[in-house]
Amino acid sequence: MLYQTVEDKSIVEQTHEIINLAHALPDAEMKLPEKFLAMSIVNKFSKSWKNFGMTLKHQKWRLSLDDLVIVINIEKEHRSQTYKMSIKHQPRANLIVGK
Known part of the structure; x- marks a missing residue:
């Protein structure tokens, strides 16, 4: 499959x-095993x-397509929350330089 996200x-x-x-x-008339498709x-x-x-x-169990969509959504949400927190906690300071 010549596809790349x-x-x-x-x-x-x-x-x-x-x-x-x-x-x-x-x-x-073609059918791919679901777990093969998930890993693909x-x-x-x-x-x-x-x-x-x-x-x-590297998981010991193989994901179904439904499981894959679920874990991708969880990871996407986690990344979104982590990004929001990193922006929220960035240091803010006003630099005042004397003449």
């Missing part, structure tokens, strides 16, 4: 696009999601 589009949206493509395969999606994560993908690959 991109940074400027929602990872959840891109995951759903791949799942929709895979669900169209039975119409073409993980392999296509963009750079900012690579570490998370490695974590998923």
Whole structure:
């Protein structure tokens, strides 16, 4: 599959696009195992999601497509909260320089 996720589009949206493509395969008399498809999606994560993908690959259990969408949503929310907190806790100071 020559597909790669991109940074400027929602990872959840891109995951759903791949799942929709895979669900169209039975119409073409082809069927991929769900867990294989889930790991194929993980392999296509963009750079900012690579570490998370490695974590998923090293799990002892394999994700279903539904589980994959759930953990991606959780990670996306976590990243969003972490980003908001990092902005909130940035130091703020007024620098006054005397003449």
